[in-house]
Amino acid sequence: MKKTVLIYGLILAILAFVLDYFDYRYHVRELDIEFYILFIAVIFTATGIMVGRKLNKPGNETSSFQRNSKAINFLGISERELEVLELVAEGLSNKQIAGQLFVSVNTIKTHLSNLYEKLEVKRRTQAVEKARSLSLIK
Amino acid sequence: MKKTVLIYGLILAILAFVLDYFDYRYHVRELDIEFYILFIAVIFTATGIMVGRKLNKPGNETSSFQRNSKAINFLGISERELEVLELVAEGLSNKQIAGQLFVSVNTIKTHLSNLYEKLEVKRRTQAVEKARSLSLIK
DNA sequence: TGAAAAATCATACTTTCGGGTGACTAAGCT
DNA sequence: AGCTTAGTCACCCGAAAGTATGATTTTTCA
Numbered sequence: 001m002k003k004t005v006l007i008y009g010l011i012l013a014i015l016a017f018v019l020d021y022f023d024y025r026y027h028v029r030e031l032d033i034e035f036y037i038l039f040i041a042v043i044f045t046a047t048g049i050m051v052g053r054k055l056n057k058p059g060n061e062t063s064s065f066q067r068n069s070k071a072i073n074f075l076g077i078s079e080r081e082l083e084v085l086e087l088v089a090e091g092l093s094n095k096q097i098a099g100q101l102f103v104s105v106n107t108i109k110t111h112l113s114n115l116y117e118k119l120e121v122k123r124r125t126q127a128v129e130k131a132r133s134l135s136l137i138k
Numbered sequence: 139m140k141k142t143v144l145i146y147g148l149i150l151a152i153l154a155f156v157l158d159y160f161d162y163r164y165h166v167r168e169l170d171i172e173f174y175i176l177f178i179a180v181i182f183t184a185t186g187i188m189v190g191r192k193l194n195k196p197g198n199e200t201s202s203f204q205r206n207s208k209a210i211n212f213l214g215i216s217e218r219e220l221e222v223l224e225l226v227a228e229g230l231s232n233k234q235i236a237g238q239l240f241v242s243v244n245t246i247k248t249h250l251s252n253l254y255e256k257l258e259v260k261r262r263t264q265a266v267e268k269a270r271s272l273s274l275i276k
Numbered sequence: 277t278g279a280a281a282a283a284t285c286a287t288a289c290t291t292t293c294g295g296g297t298g299a300c301t302a303a304g305c306t
Numbered sequence: 307a308g309c310t311t312a313g314t315c316a317c318c319c320g321a322a323a324g325t326a327t328g329a330t331t332t333t334t335c336a
Binding site: 040041042043044045047048049088089090091092093121123124125126127128129130 | 178179180181182183184185187188226227228229230231259261262263264265266267268
């Protein structure tokens with residue numbers, strides 16, 4: 001991020017320098033200011049797209065996934081259920097989830113049953129799919 | 139997309155006009171070309187970011203998901219297997235998949251078994267997770 | 277045309293999931 | 307103190323998923 005800003009400033013400086021140079025060297029500026037504008041515009045549109053992409057790209061810490069809390073509350077999904085749901089989404093079996101959360105498999109099943117009802121689905125794969133589409137999980 | 143390009147051109151034209159106007163009106167251009175550059179640069183960086191965002195945002199048809207064909211080939215995953223995998227990712231049961239592809243449930247199971255071996259996973263949820271992380275499916 | 281790869285299906289068996297039901301405990305609220 | 311909610315667990319049973327093995331048919335392609 002800091003690097004991005006630095007590069008941005010650098011490009012700006014270089015451009016100013018280059019344009020200044022052309023300006024005083026040939027004195028053609030008056031003839032084609034539109035050309036200058038176009039040039040700068042294109043350069044910086046490209047820069048902007050690059051910056052935007054960097055800001056947007058998945059895996060970037062600053063890239064935003066924020067949980068849809070409204071939906072979670074609306075559906076009445078509890079903290080624990082959400083926790084289980086996330087582990088399901090990672091592909092763990094009920095047994096593995098139970099081990100990871102230090103509870104019995106039966107408990108996991110209960111959580112999942114409740115979850116399925118709240119999400120109006122029948123299978124874990126559907127639950128994951130729906131939860132993803134609702135941004136309940138990433 | 140077409141609209142985006144149009145707006146881009148429009149901003150460009152307006153900017154040229156505005157600058158021209160200031161130029162001929164006050165004749166201050168020689169004093170602060172850096173200011174002009176900065177101005178245009180900022181405007182178009184912003185434009186670029188917006189354009190980039192539009193291009194990137196999920197749900198946009200032009201937003202690019204392209205299948206990781208290299209990985210698919212490397213792993214030796216067939217066309218049919220991929221098809222099954224996608225339906226699994228949508229949360230369908232083996233029976234539903236079988237119905238949709240007009241084959242028997244056993245065939246689906248075979249495809250999935252082969253798929254699991256190729257992806258080195260044990261469960262359908264893991265397969266989906268891994269396939270997603272490898273961009274085999276969206 | 278003939279071998280290899282992909283797709284199909286079956287049978288048998290094991291494991292995992294999911295539904296239904298009931299119950300107990302702890303925490304929080306009124 | 308009584309009520310509600312969340313979390314925990316158990317048992318049963320049937321359905322779905324997954325494993326293993328073997329076999330047949332299609333497609334592909336050298």
